[in-house]
Amino acid sequence: MKLEHFANDIRLTTLEMLKHKTFGHLGGSMSIVETLSVLYGKHMRVDPQNPTDPLRDYFVLSKGHAGPALYATLALKGFFDKSLLKTLNDDNTTLPSNCDMNITKGIDMTTGSLGQGFSAAVGIAKGLQIQNKNNHVYVIVGDGELNEGQCYEAMMFAVKHKLHNLTVFIDDNKLQLDGFRTDISDTADFKQRFNAFGFHTQTINGHDVHAIDSAINEAKNTKGKPTVIILDTIKGKGIKAFENRADNHHMRFSDHDNTILEETIKALKEGQS
Numbered sequence: 001m002k003l004e005h006f007a008n009d010i011r012l013t014t015l016e017m018l019k020h021k022t023f024g025h026l027g028g029s030m031s032i033v034e035t036l037s038v039l040y041g042k043h044m045r046v047d048p049q050n051p052t053d054p055l056r057d058y059f060v061l062s063k064g065h066a067g068p069a070l071y072a073t074l075a076l077k078g079f080f081d082k083s084l085l086k087t088l089n090d091d092n093t094t095l096p097s098n099c100d101m102n103i104t105k106g107i108d109m110t111t112g113s114l115g116q117g118f119s120a121a122v123g124i125a126k127g128l129q130i131q132n133k134n135n136h137v138y139v140i141v142g143d144g145e146l147n148e149g150q151c152y153e154a155m156m157f158a159v160k161h162k163l164h165n166l167t168v169f170i171d172d173n174k175l176q177l178d179g180f181r182t183d184i185s186d187t188a189d190f191k192q193r194f195n196a197f198g199f200h201t202q203t204i205n206g207h208d209v210h211a212i213d214s215a216i217n218e219a220k221n222t223k224g225k226p227t228v229i230i231l232d233t234i235k236g237k238g239i240k241a242f243e244n245r246a247d248n249h250h251m252r253f254s255d256h257d258n259t260i261l262e263e264t265i266k267a268l269k270e271g272q273s
């Protein structure tokens with residue numbers, strides 16, 4: 001399937017799930033859709049029939065609140081039945097708001113406490129390196145999440161241990177929970193910062209599947225250091241009326257929002273593969 005089509009289907013499925021629930025983490029789910037499409041549509045070695053296959057590549061969604069986009073991706077890949085998507089965040093669901101490796105097929109790490117997933121991904125990569133395995137580890141961190149000091153310990157360790165089996169994506173959507181990152185705490189340039197730590201760095205349009213594909217190829221061919229791919233993204237991407245709004249992090253949909261969602265869902269259905 002073409003990666004653009006897969007992205008369209010992930011966005012559509014995620015929005016249908018959130019609309020059914022009537023609320024949820026819309027903004028940060030939408031900004032990672034294209035990255036998930038390229039990872040699961042092309043690069044990740046995974047077997048939906050055998051989610052814990054020791055030969056698989058690992059994926060850690062460190063910004064665990066974007067779980068809905070990952071659940072849509074995993075359901076479309078066949079890790080579990082699509083009907084489960086209607087149970088998002090319900091009591092006793094296997095699809096909680098934030099990712100849980102103990103209850104959801106295809107989730108490699110429990111996340112939601114920001115900063116910790118990055119460290120866990122580094123630990124997985126180090127473990128694979130010790131075992132001389134060539135599985136690759138991908139992790140997505142939020143731009144706001146990089147306010148967490150723990151991330152910088154993870155970065156130092158990853159460089160010191162030459163973890164070229166680790167690719168870090170920064171979802172640089174410029175917004176965090178309720179405002180713009182640069183208004184809250186952080187004004188530094190990610191590229192300069194990761195370069196200074198010793199990463200191989202790339203900055204790309206995070207909604208261009210071909211740019212993401214090339215950047216991952218470059219990361220896989222980089223030896224002796226981990227790679228960071230800084231994704232220039234839009235929080236809420238794909239729903240024009242919601243894009244870049246400081247209140248799109250977790251939305252409880254009004255009647256007006258529902259009309260907008262319905263129109264977007266209709267348009268995405270027309271582009272369905």
Ligand SMILES: Cc1ncc(C[n+]2csc(CCOP(=O)(O)OP(=O)(O)O)c2C)c(N)n1
Pocket residue numbers: 027028029031063065112113114115141142143144145146171173175176177235249
């Ligand atoms: C340690 C920790 N502190 C606070 C939170 C609450 N929280 C959830 S999402 C979020 C904002 C994250 O912003 P960003 O990383 O930019 O995510 P995105 O824009 O991709 O949604 C915060 C503060 C948390 N989950 N974990």
Ligand SMILES: [Mg+2]
Pocket residue numbers: 142143144171172173174175176
């Ligand atoms: Mg953000």
